[in-house]
Amino acid sequence: MTSPMLSTPRGTNVLTDPAPEASPSSRASGAWVDLLALVLSLVLVALLLFDPAGRTPQPASAFLFAVFVPGWTAQRLLGARLGLLTLYTSFVLSISFWMILGLALVVTDVFDGWVDAIGIAVALISAAASASMLVSHRNDLRLPSVGRVERPSLASFFIATVSVVLGAILVTIGITRSPNEGFGSVGLAPDLSLFYWAGLVIISSGFVILQARASNWAWMNLGALVVVLHGLPGFLEDHPRFNVAWIHTGFVDHIATDGSLLPGLDARFNWAGFFSGAATVQRLAETESVLWLARFAPVFYGLLSIVAVYLLAQRIGSTRRQSIAAAAVFTTLNWVGQDYLSPQATAFVLYMGLVLILLTYLPQHPREWIRRWLHTETLGATGREGWPAVLGVAACYIVVVAIIVSHQLTPGIMLSAATLLVIVGAVRVRVLPLFILVAFLVWVSYGADRYWIGHFDQITGSVGNINELLGRNVGERAVSNQSGRTFVLASRIGLALAVWASAVLGLLLGWWRHRTSIVLVCLFVAPFPMLLLQPYGGEMVLRVYLFTLPAAAVVLARVPSLLNQPSRRLTTATPWIAVAAILAVLLPLFVVARFGNESFEAFSEADVELAELLYASAPDGSMVFVNSQQAILYAERVEAVRFRDLPRGTAGERVEKLTEFLDRGPVFVMLSESQARDGEVVSGLNKGWMNELREDLLATGRFHVVGQRGDGVLMEFRLP
């Protein structure tokens, strides 16, 4: 039932897509999603209640329930109908819900005792609500008719299916014929079988053909592209990649098992919303960790991102074909690798949700002076009035809080974007920037004080220091003495600069044609001030690139229509051949830039076995020294087994410094294959440097070899 309080005078309801009326088929599909939500809720309740020992694996049902069902159910109760935005905001609101709830349980010290009961309660409420919706809409539960599919649509369906299936088969063969470890300094690209590339060509060719036919079936090829591009290491490698993803699973596991934070151990525990939310998923899934999420997290985030970019393009008035093209541009240019299991990847999805809610429910025509000076286009829809608008504001504020308690950088970008949108008058909200600022300061002051007390100067020392910021963000990231590595770094810098330059040209072209989208200008410009604040370990430029990319992708997808006069539509083959040529260059470049670190960011079987040996050997209170952070660290017993960088100097100097730690507990040195490759590729050390280091250390007579796995070794440091 829809509350009359939630309806606008025109009868539309809150948190629905802008379409004035849902078609019969979409109403039916909404009921089918209710059925899915009901099934997911009931399965989870049954597993939690009747299999408390967790014998039945339930990660899939727990994950799908957690990331989708609460948000979907809440929106349906408020009268939402099916639409792409409703589906996307279901993910955004569900994830926000668990992040805020999980953190609230942790900081009030009741996580361990309450989280299971709350999980069951949420699942039961969702089941009851979904059942209620199904009863209300039982007549809509019918299969869509296929009898009226037109011939062009059938042909497009055939092209999409054949290209995706054939491409997937070739990609699968290619992956089985490619090595799964021991990659060179250029990463995955040179080692991939030709079958993989052939599959990629077929899927992307199908995409171009379907785009030329303006078919919605291009979505199928785009989804396949996300899977085969961003999921490549997940399919290829034996273990989840990237040390930080492993660290995050360790943090999540600590919260899931202990119910507490360790703000003194790592700054990230001061923004623990994501970790607390993921810990609730781990508890609902009854698994030992969430490492099972890490392998294909980039695919999950990639699929959500293309939907967000598509919706953004639609909101600023792009055609459907341009919107799908924008999503494809985003996919093939998102090389920054910030989509692993992490707070920032989740915060990016939420940030896009916030932008979409603002632009869909609370848009307005920009101010007169902006329209006159910038030759702006206006947003098509009028948004929502009355209670639906208030609920839109509430959704925005919930997402803002979830972002602020989960990530350090995204609030700054969010504040910048919201302020710009308010200044130009593209949205109806006015107080949101002040709310973001106050909420951020409150969290930093009271929730993250362990982070900044004592080293405030260190955090703020770089503000406005252009030389240091440039050096850390660009200089240190662009230098290597290896030709392969140099090529990878050059491809990244080249792609980033090309995207930013093209986007600026696209915006200027829009201004020239009197079709500037002020929203895109705001979203593109908003992240750049962050570059002046903090180097963030030299990674700030990557984050800025990621957050500018949605707007840049939409701008780039609109360029062909800005270049063409209305009389010269894209009806000839020439522009599509050009698109295919661009893709032919872009896809290999993407693989080089995206997976160029794979030589040291991937973990071999020996790396994983060495980490298992470490955790089997190191008692609580151990300190483990590593030559670089490119290893499996903090994957288990986060509080009990700590890691530090191995002191520099001669073997004797290292021994002297390590001796200082012996009175605090057992001391280990772990040298893994991933560290060996990191030294060779990133630091430019000679091949075999790690063996030399090991021999030097052993020659001091103070080290005992606990075990060796591949080229890696675990040694215990002892008194003479």
Place this chain on the structure above:
Amino acid sequence: MSVDWLMSAWLGVPLAVAAFVLLFIWEAQIVTVRRSPMTLKVGAILTSLTLIGLIVNRFVALT
């Protein structure tokens, strides 16, 4: 007189909740095109500024 309580979360958090509620109500009034009472605007701004002042004081005192 000790001013430790000025820096404690016992003062800051309730003030933050009050500020968030007032800001939300103000925003709700704006998006529904209703005339916001002056007391609401002044209350929201004063609460927010007081909170920001407390936070800045805390930053200065603890760093």
